Amino acid sequence: MIEVNRQGEVWVFAEQEDGRLNDVVLELLGKARELGDQLGVSVAAVLPGQKVRDLCSPLIQHGADKVYLVQDDRLGHYQTGPYARVLCELVQKYRPQIVLYGATALGRDLAPRVASAMRAGMTADCTDLEIQDVTDPRTKTLHEKLLLQIRPAFGGNIIATIVNYDQWPQMATVREGVMPLLPPDPSRNGEIVEEKVELDETLLALRLIERHVEPRKVNLKGARVIVAGGGGVGSKADFRLIHDLASAIGGAVGASRAAVDSGYIGKEHQIGQTGTTVRPALYIAAGISGAVQHRAGMEESAKIIAINTDPEAPIFSVAHYGIVGDLKKVIPMMIKALKERR
């Protein structure tokens, strides 16, 4: 744990694999920029890896004032021990006030290990972050400009706001896809700070035997339009309609957990708390009742159209347009209307 340091920077852990940055890093830099400006402090990215110097420039263009670059052959392939050591050393040296990580498989492996070693707080899976003055209700002490760490909990049935008064840094993992990915600004300048961290062999506890990377076949996060089907579609055969509408409109195919569990479509299409979080320009939910777990993954979409036979379905509570009707009739009408438009 470090003490409260109001001059401390806002940090983003720059997750990369095989020399490619994870998108969530760039999303987080946009948010960190906003937080840093509110706090009047610099934004920095922490980039451990092997031969990753080229990644400094996209990090700066997306909002970093500084990149702490830690290059070592033993940081080539991620494992917890050496990466946690790098983060802990740099946190102790520079005492940032905020450290953000993507809530990826890697981020969720690394961040708690760092938090435990630092005896600092850690909030998982945030969907929003804000700066606000907070009065501790027990001590009545006013804490200025704290990081509000906002996340769904209890299976998505509540939204909890977590703060960390004094056992800093304030650290959180942030869900992928919830912060907008802002365009790079090529005119931005930043500083590269090279760091060396002592890595002893005991930290390299895991031996990699074999590795298999599955290319993301479904690009839900990048889709401008998503057509998603739920349990109300009724059968795998009828799920064809969802694919047809998606191709007519030029969008990607999504699904609720009910549709995935019923075997209508693969899990890689699942949207929601246990699947992918998306915020497309248009989201069409067909035959999806809209359990909180699903809504958590799509309610930030710019426009939502809900098609459902049940006018009481919760999906309508987040919809901008609602069609109470049978999707097997409505979808063909939509496809027809789209074709006529061309």
Added chain:
Amino acid sequence: MPYDSIVCVKQVPDTANITSEAMKPDGTVNRAALPAIFNPEDLNALETALEVRDRYGGTVTALSMGPPKAADVLRECLYRGVDRAILLTDRRAAASDTLATSYILSQAIRTIGRFDFVFCGRQAIDGDTAQVGPQCAEKLGIPQITYLERLVHVSDHTVRVRRNTGNGWEIVEADLPVLITVMNTANEPRPPAAKRVMRFKRARVEAEVVTAVKKEMSGASPEEIEAEVARRLEELKARGLLIEQWDLDKIGADLSRCGLAGSPTKVFRVQSIVLTKEGYTEIPPTEEGVRQLIHELVIDHTLG
């Protein structure tokens, strides 16, 4: 070669299947009305530990932290075959965040003593943080392997597992001891064994015995109650039905690192998600209605 495993298990409210009975009239979830269940992925962790024992021999100890009612999940562990069950229950541990929880669990694990594996579920469905496993590993000073999909083999104090990496998998090897978090895809947890259910359904922790005796002997003096509790505990112990109950003193915990005091994260605000109807434009399910909708989306540039 036999291996000793410790499995951390948690009793959680069933947040996945919220029925209308658990909904309040204002559209929010009544958390107290949710049934308490065995955290699903902890069953996968338990199954992995039992498989290791089936294949190589050794022991499995189940450890849970929670109120006396959490003895339910330890009985479930006994039904499935664990050799030993320990409930860590202490009011001073209430309101612990993940850091304080992992400190307490790691102290309990140290008190248990020798082990080769600690298995945890990947995450619990009430908080979904997936933090307690890695934090325990750090506190114990041992490596962690998160997201186990398959335990390939254990040999000569080395374990080889396949772990999920979010975008694929990797097979890694580590020397024991190690802490492993287990995903729900790793295995199919075994059901309780009927014979063991018959045997262990009367297994109790001390706190449950105290409550039962106080209820049954409501008019009795404190000495009489104490004597009856002692008698029943002796009897349970003799029959191998006493689930161990530990408190923070037993594990030598530093109280400043437990409960609210030991938790850097504080809940500032909780908002229930309210299922209320907001305004949306209703589109009639007709050709004309749908055509109008598509037209509107083109006009406002939603569709390019």
